[in-house]
Amino acid sequence: MSKNHPLVDKFEEFSTWYTDILQKAELVDWRYNVKGMVVYRPNIMYLIRRITSVLENLLIDSKHVPVLFPAVIPISNLSKESEHIKGFENEVFKISEAGGEKLREQLVLRPTSETAIYPMYSLWIRSWKNLPMKMFQVVSVYRHETSATRPLLRGREFLWIESHDVFEDEIAARNQVKEDLDISKKAFLDFCIPFLMLEREPHDRFFGAENSYAFDTLLPDGRVLQIATTHYLGQKFSNEKVFDINFLDRSGKHRFVYQTCFGPGVSRIAASIIAIHGDSFGLILPFEAANIQIVIIPITKSGEDSTRIIKKSIEIRDKLIEKNYRVKFDNSSDTPGQKYFTWELLGSPLRLEIGKKEVEDDFVTIFRRDKRFREKIQDLDLEKRINELKNEISNEMYYNGWTWFNSHIVSISNKEMFMKQSLDSGIMRASFCGRRECAEEIKEKTGFEVRGKRIDISEEPSERCFWCENESKRIVYIAKAY
């Protein structure tokens, strides 16, 4: 690690790099005295708020409305759907006492909110006129993970957005799944996050879902991270044995609704942005994710009159704010060098340096965080150039993200190739028999997981199952996962 690099190389030592960046950029503190729960410091909250805002706007644009349900759920609600309770009963935090007295019924902290929300949907939905009903909430959820926790990647409390949508029929619900996938794709485009869009294997579905779809991205250590899921629930929660969500249809008959739910993981999207784009100087934030997109740093020397430098800086700041950029003029008492160091660590996409020369010769020095490259731009061309750079940076971060991602997907044909490839990091693509036992054996013996089949393209298997050599059903993607 060179003295000029505050951090190690993330591709060589990801774990150290990740821990260090969380600490040095003051993103997250894991010294809070509840295991698996962390403190979100201001610098990560800015990122969290940007991610949340992008997702909320996409949800609102697609006619979702905000709602907020209690954080606690009576345990009997959770037990109504048998697969659902089986899935979560060993993960929940239980409250049995309140106000100094034992509760008549235990409450659990929400691990997800189907069982909080759907009893109310049953009361709210009467007729087809109430449908579709599309609601979302921005909340923390609580799961007592037994595997090792890692800040933002796997925690016992994490931030997400969950939407819960209700429809008259299966077609409308299946279309919602597509819309959820589109919302995710748009958000990940903004954040320059590459992904595989997969349908999970039947044994790996969300508890109670008929189909589960998920976005997996890839971190520098070669492990995949699930960053959003959307589930087709059909009538599994709405039928009379569970939450009895029925409605009077257009022909006057009572029918059960069709449902979907969607959960982009805000904490994990933040982790992906940090891990995928960062380098040994710190964060590199995509334009849309940056709370401060452009930082302006005056290059002043003690003893010299800085009036004109400050004046020019403020003029440029105000002009850029008017153009809807998020700009900060850093006029603190730190030296320019200290400011460079700090703002590179924090990942603001562009830095404008304005000193004596810049004032005298009517130009601005622009520093691109992603390439750590400087250029001089005449004052008159500044706005135009910033607009170009915004697009260039987004395109290049997107392209670089996808290029690296795609170069880490390797097709394999048999166990031998798998075992050899598994020494490297990344994702493997293979023909697979579709049997649960096969997937479980792979997981147990190698730590690798069958993550499912792609849904954006159709891929036909041409070989026998890479693992058991039985007839194969589909092409799947296999990786170690967080």
Added chain:
Amino acid sequence: MSKNHPLVDKFEEFSTWYTDILQKAELVDWRYNVKGMVVYRPNIMYLIRRITSVLENLLIDSKHVPVLFPAVIPISNLSKESEHIKGFENEVFKISEAGGEKLREQLVLRPTSETAIYPMYSLWIRSWKNLPMKMFQVVSVYRHETSATRPLLRGREFLWIESHDVFEDEIAARNQVKEDLDISKKAFLDFCIPFLMLEREPHDRFFGAENSYAFDTLLPDGRVLQIATTHYLGQKFSNEKVFDINFLDRSGKHRFVYQTCFGPGVSRIAASIIAIHGDSFGLILPFEAANIQIVIIPITKSGEDSTRIIKKSIEIRDKLIEKNYRVKFDNSSDTPGQKYFTWELLGSPLRLEIGKKEVEDDFVTIFRRDKRFREKIQDLDLEKRINELKNEISNEMYYNGWTWFNSHIVSISNKEMFMKQSLDSGIMRASFCGRRECAEEIKEKTGFEVRGKRIDISEEPSERCFWCENESKRIVYIAKAY
């Protein structure tokens, strides 16, 4: 109740009016099966989001930064400050089991976050260079209230913002209290909420605080509601016996920090806006609190060509959005009458009606929700008039709120006057001895509470204590409270 009034008169039957408006405007649903916890439906979430946004912006403008701490706190943290734990131990929800196993240490759901945050402050703060540290979080808090719960007014889960600020010395901390009070006043000005700004009696302080200040507003039934508090904590949480938050001061000595905390109650501010401004037609939202400030309703008749009406409506919508108004063009299939009914219930400040006449004669009919008054405005004058109306409405709602509030404060001199006045609703102003026993006796015998002395003006007592006739210390305000 006339057929044209969906709700009863709030001054005559406040409890019925309040329950009905929450239901009919689809604000809150209290049928969730955990007592004292409610579901926030979309229409209240829009209001909640506006309130939160106004307060967040004020906090950010005063150099607060966002942060997020876990919702659970180890019980040992809570026990560190003896008054604090005494205050909260009979109110907390306790978690003793997670993931199917008993926890080694019980956790509580945050009733407030001093004991979550201050141990981290102790790690983060090293020197005077780290100070002031001013952080806020937007969260739900959990208190197992034993008194009767009422949606938004008193719940076991409620929404608030809490800021926790740390300073080098007492003067800076005391100034922060003033800034907190100013932030509250600015927000309440935006929401046209009248208030008394009081210092609570010593026995009524926040658990662990040296001084507690609070804003009380008055609801139509004559009971006061605390909507924000700010506390001067001094060194009561920072000293070595509690959280040991010390720093190296400018002279190189280790000293303990001075602290303040501030908590505007978002749920209660929403309740105040609803209760103070609403009428028998529904909500009346102040401009700043309205998610939809202007609704445009096309007056079309079936069989008639509505092209020009729609075109004019959309043009006006787009022009007003450009001027940063929050506008909705309601082109749904409901009749104009149904739309009027709905939007009056939801409280949007202005409604524009655009029909055939409006198109032909180049004018717009404007309906003011607060006065339920119509006027016709030439197209050319529309923007100017809306801007005027925005100010007129804000000023009148503010003025009317304060006039009603002030007319319900009555000065009394002795127990006889108190008993007579206590049959009416409202706030009483009286000389008071300052003794805890006296306040407790008043509460026990009459249900009225001594809410404290005003801090915005200095008031000297001129009579003996109205209750015990001992020497009086100060003028206080007395009311029944939520």
